[in-house]
Amino acid sequence: MRVFVHGVPETAVVWNPLREAVKGPSEALTLPGFGTALPPGFTPTKDRYAAWLTDELRKFPEPVDLVGHDWGALLTLRVATAGEVPLRSWVCDVGGVFHPDYAWHPWAAALISDQGEETLRLRRESSPEEAGRRPGG
Template sequence: MTIVFVNGVPVTSAVWMPLINELSKSQQRETVLLSPPGFGAPLPSNFGATFVDYRDWLIDELSRFEAPVDIVGHDFGGGYALEVAMARPDLLRSWVSDTIGGYEPDFTWHETAKLWQTPGDGERHVEEIFSGDVEERAARMVDWGIPEPAACEVALGQGPQMGKAILALYRSVPQAVLIERGLDLPAAAARPGLVPVATEDHTAGSVALRHRAAQRAGARAVDLNGLGHWWMLQEPTQTARMLSDFWNSL
């Protein structure tokens, strides 16, 4: 049984490495890192980089495996994982997503997301955060809460293509689209799900909202007290244990 990790924005698969190193102590299974186009993988010129495009990309990637996988998604990667659970549960044994709060009708986008969704302002912001050399970009990622050495590894994969993908992606999911997609959330219960609830992640909706969404998806919610958006980097040992406990219970 393969474990598949899918990263989100504005990073690459480098954010998973400390967690994967810990998991190797308890899970002797194949691990695959799937980087979405523009986020650690090339962005094809004909790829629209909308939310639906990324969902379809992930379905296509998972269709190549010989058996259903255990998928772990972070940030937008968690959204793509949920979409697969709702649309193609036959591709999964289980799913893990920390962004399930976005499927609740009272979820609101964080301020940076609103900035990226705004024409002009979004372009200026991505140009600013992806400008400079690797050291300068890594320093910005440290300011965003990503510790070294992951910040430097992420910075190596950042640039204009990632900025272009971010703008297209965020602009494809305004509030009304999120509300519509959330109507199908109960379908994710077709496969066992786990929702890591990092209590200090202020981009993913309130703790109560995420618990409510997990319940609608038939998933188990686990509070990660004191951890933020980059929970897998902050406490890789603790979060590896959380994942192992979940998979061992299936």
């Protein structure tokens, strides 16, 4: 079983074309709060998302091939290296973020700044044309 974890600001549907092209069973998980409501009592922190992913992966009856993109890749890396979930294999696309000269793209830089919440609010309230003109648009 292949399990895919999306990034931000995406949902699991980003994986549909790849899942159709890959042979064998697969599932794409939707991170809480991305196209779905946050579960009651869920605090959206990196630790809570990692715990959520760990819990989801434990539901599979056998080790999985875990694939993560963007923020989902960071969660994949964390879960894979913690050793709490049996994985058959794992892959992520964020290795470059650990390089000392790495620079975040404008959208991510805006989200991790002290203006992150305001950036998201403006994005939600803007038209698609306006959103395309914002950092990371």
